[in-house]
Amino acid sequence: MKSFFLKHAWLGFRRSPALTQNLLQTVLLAFFAFYFAVSFLILGLVSGEILESLFEGRNTLHIAGAFLLYYLPIDILTRYFLQKFPTLSIKPYLLLPVKRSRMARYLLLRSLASFFNFLPLFLIVPFYLVYLTENYGGADQISFLLLAIGIILSSNYISFWVTKGSDLKNYYAGSMIGAILIFIYLEYEGIISTLPAVESTAEFLLSGPLTASVFIALALGVYTALNGYFKKQLHINLQESQGGGFGSNLKLGWFGRFGRPGKIMDLELRLILRAKRARAYLLSSVIVLFFPLFMIDESSTEVIYIFAGLLITGVIALNHGQLLLSWNALHFDLLMSRGNTIRDIFRAKYYFLALTCVLMFVLSLPYFFYEPRIVLYSAALLLFNASFSILIYMLLASFNSLRIDPNEGGAFSLSGFGAAHYLIGIPIFIVPIVLFYAGKLIGGEMTGLLFIAGFGILGIVFHQQLIDGCTRFFEKNRYKISAAFRKE
Amino acid sequence: MIEIENLTKSYSGTEVLNIPSLKVEKGEVLGVVGNNGAGKTTLFSLALDLIQATSGHVLSKGQDVSKTEAWKMYTSAFLDDSFLINFLTPEEYFDFVGGLFDVSPEDVRKTLEPFAEIFAGEVMGSKKFIRQLSMGNRKKVGLAAALIGNPELVIWDEPFSSLDPSTQMRVRNVISRESENKTFLLSPRAARKNCSLTLKWRGKCTTFGRAEKG
Known part of the structure; x- marks a missing residue:
């Protein structure tokens, strides 16, 4: 048969x-x-x-x-x-x-x-x-x-x-x-x-x-x-056991006091802890914390340190942020029509991702006892990730129309695996290296790091305006994106 | 409350909706009736700025919904499951929606009191995520959440489908009670006190009339 x-x-x-x-x-x-x-x-x-x-x-x-x-x-x-x-x-x-x-x-x-x-x-x-x-x-x-x-x-x-x-x-x-x-x-x-x-x-x-x-x-x-x-x-x-799922007993309301963006940040936190796919991303992000143990030794060049700093502080933002709105695809119509503005969504996403960068930096602090330079580079790249990288993800959100079901397993299953994933690495990796060597030419390694950090601080100072820019850009593409999110 | 002028929507050349003009007054309960594919959901989606009109516009309190966001603070809707957040428990979802309108969890519970009978003890306090609820219970959650934050305009698509007959009656009662201070846009049939707009098949709405009140 x-x-x-x-x-x-x-x-x-x-x-x-x-x-x-x-x-x-x-x-x-x-x-x-x-x-x-x-x-x-x-x-x-x-x-x-x-x-x-x-x-x-x-x-x-x-x-x-x-x-x-x-x-x-x-x-x-x-x-x-x-x-x-x-x-x-x-x-x-x-x-x-x-x-x-x-x-x-x-x-x-x-x-x-x-x-x-x-x-x-x-x-x-x-x-x-x-x-x-x-x-x-x-x-x-x-x-x-x-x-x-x-x-x-x-x-x-x-x-x-x-x-x-x-x-x-x-x-x-x-x-x-x-x-x-x-x-x-x-x-x-x-x-x-x-x-x-x-x-x-x-x-x-x-x-x-x-x-x-x-x-x-x-x-x-x-x-x-x-x-x-x-x-x-x-x-x-x-497909799913009945009764309380993972984390249904956790009271996750820490950001709630920060207005409407705070409510959406709470939602993001619940998503990352409860939805199988998002959790798998989180877990694979934490593994990256061990990366310097294997990559960095006496002979490592500055580029390796920059890469380590980028990856340590930015990995959650990278994994989670490049699917910025796709995570909300299944309830996107709600977010687009009730109670909050599109700007609220982008602000919430920005602060949430910036916080993950800070969290990863704190978790990487023990490297101070292993190789202090790792912490130094991470600090500079934390500022870079918390502004420039996230803004790139927010801009790309206007193009990434992949609907993902965060409850589905498999971190790299076909859906949600967009071409943007690979292209995104280019500016985020090249910009800090260019900044670093520009600074190094002028005044040495520390100046190079200051260039990266300064660039990041600039982004943080103007983050409200940059978020507004991303919001306006997204508003032009909103019908296309939400139509794609509705398609199964 | 809602004004529609020359609203059309086409998908790749085929017109699916065409409404020359329509006015929904404050406090009205408007039931939109039509065959499958008549464009009811399309109309609602346009009113919520979820899709882009091919021509014309929807005004909410005089403002074009596709150009402003102020209507989001007094409009609520439940069209389908994409208005639910499936990894939250119903309580968390209600509180999330309440939070967007600065409604405290206590006040959210108060808003939901009339729903206690409708929920039949299966929705609140079960620690189940919304994705684990049955279709009927998901519908109840969505309908209830649309009343949080005391919206002035409520849009419900097929509010009675997948509900049992006694629950349908109770939802009708909720509608007639809430319509004291809310405008409802519904499909297919609403309470006795409804006016209905008929969308002819394929949205080509050459004639459409309103039933008498009562």
């Missing part, structure tokens, strides 16, 4: 408004997919030699196996944020005479058709063809392939289980990420070394096809469990 599920999935993809309305975005996504595939392919071709020279005298097969084992938790985490599992697509079929077991099977097999499952193959297949077939015997080759396939499948189904079949909350995921980051950091600094243990595990697993199939067995186990779960649990309310 031909599967109408697959046909509908394909039609759904081809006819999705994001695809047809935003060709540039589709092209960019395709480009990124292509870029990663090619990078992995090239890496796969040379990875044998690289591993051989990096770990001289050790068994390259076992080292490669160890890397596969490291890949598993990192991949699960990446998928947790990025991969969209297709459970909701099943909703229209629940009432039709389609067997539940068929729906469950479709969901589980459909999840395999994801870029995340194909990407590692671009690395593994060339490594196998170029290196393994030359240097290792048949049994070793088969063991390696079994292990690799097992790990990809396990990663896919464990991620599926974590996002849909379990009640894992974002803060558990957050603490897991924290733990993994700490591990990576300790390993990176040479304080602990997990490699020998993982390597000997890989050696054991790769000792024969039977042990190498452990992960295939694991994947099958999770598949069976999920299959049973879906057969029983395929109800519409799969």
Whole structure:
């Protein structure tokens, strides 16, 4: 029997408004997919030699196996944020005479058709063809392939289980990420070394096809469990548990006293904490706080410091601000017609984003004990982010007509992934660098920083006028934007 | 309260609404009746400046709604779910709307008192987010929130659909009580005390009449 599920999935993809309305975005996504595939392919071709020279005298097969084992938790985490599992697509079929077991099977097999499952193959297949077939015997080759396939499948189904079949909350995921980051950091600094243990595990697993199939067995186990779960649990309310959702007990009314913009800021805060998508952005923003630990050492140039300062203080504003009004797309008509003016909305957005910059700066203060220069640069770029960057986002709001449902998971799912995301980085990154070097030419590093800070202060002093400008600009585009927000 | 002059709206050449002239007096309850696609929602959206008119304009208290924002302080509406904020609990949503009009949470509760029967204990205090409510309950939340802040003009699109018959009756009672000091623009049928404007199919409103009061 031909599967109408697959046909509908394909039609759904081809006819999705994001695809047809935003060709540039589709092209960019395709480009990124292509870029990663090619990078992995090239890496796969040379990875044998690289591993051989990096770990001289050790068994390259076992080292490669160890890397596969490291890949598993990192991949699960990446998928947790990025991969969209297709459970909701099943909703229209629940009432039709389609067997539940068929729906469950479709969901589980459909999840395999994801870029995340194909990407590692671009690395593994060339490594196998170029290196393994030359240097290792048949049994070793088969063991390696079994292990690799097992790990990809396990990663896919464990991620599926974590996002849909379990009640894992974002803060558990957050603490897991924290733990993994700490591990990576300790390993990176040479304080602990997990490699020998993982390597000997890989050696054991790769000792024969039977042990190498452990992960295939694991994947099958999770598949069976999920299959049973879906057969029983395929109800519409799969999408959301009943009763109080995350954060419904929190009294979030801190900004309320600051007039109408304050009310809208309260709304923004609730959105960021309660809507799954916005929360995922917030979580990935906090990870950026660890960025200087990996990027900055004695040899770092000033550009790296500027980049670190920009990213630390501005990352929430960057993630949240570039979808400035899209977050409110589902209730935009309310905001446009009741009680508040458009200027109130822009003022609220400005102050909210500026506050996130300040918050991130405060959170980064402990770097003073690690490298005081980081704090110095962050302070200058805080002023820059709190004025110039946010104003750029507010100007771009007049062009970004992407409707997003903030309750939907997946930080990088197709909707809301606009071309503006990439273009936005250019002025925000280049302007402070130009300012810095202009100042440095005149009077050295401190003058450069003062130039950045001065530019930021100028923006802060005139922020009311600049907000008015953005508001007027938006008013010209308001019908176009709100019409786009209404389209599902 | 509302004056409409030569208002038309076309989408890619097809005219969907054409109202030569219409006046809604203060305190009037105007029910707009028409088939699906007649342009009722289009008319309401134009009155709320949510879409741009192809020609003509809507004046609210003499001011063009697309050029000013003062009407936002005395106009309220519930057209569809895009007027609800789905990640808030109903109470938070009511307080948010109240806050925009400087109405304290206590006064918001007072405004909502007549709705206690309509809510039937399912809306307040449940800690559910609006997105978790049933369609009927979402409608009740939207209708109730449109009365917060003592607006002078209330625009409700299909206020009775997805409500049970007894709730429909209660909403009618609310309308006749509130119309003492409010103007209502409704679809499809309102209370007994209504006047109705008929929008002919496709908005080509060559003849439209008003039913008698009563």
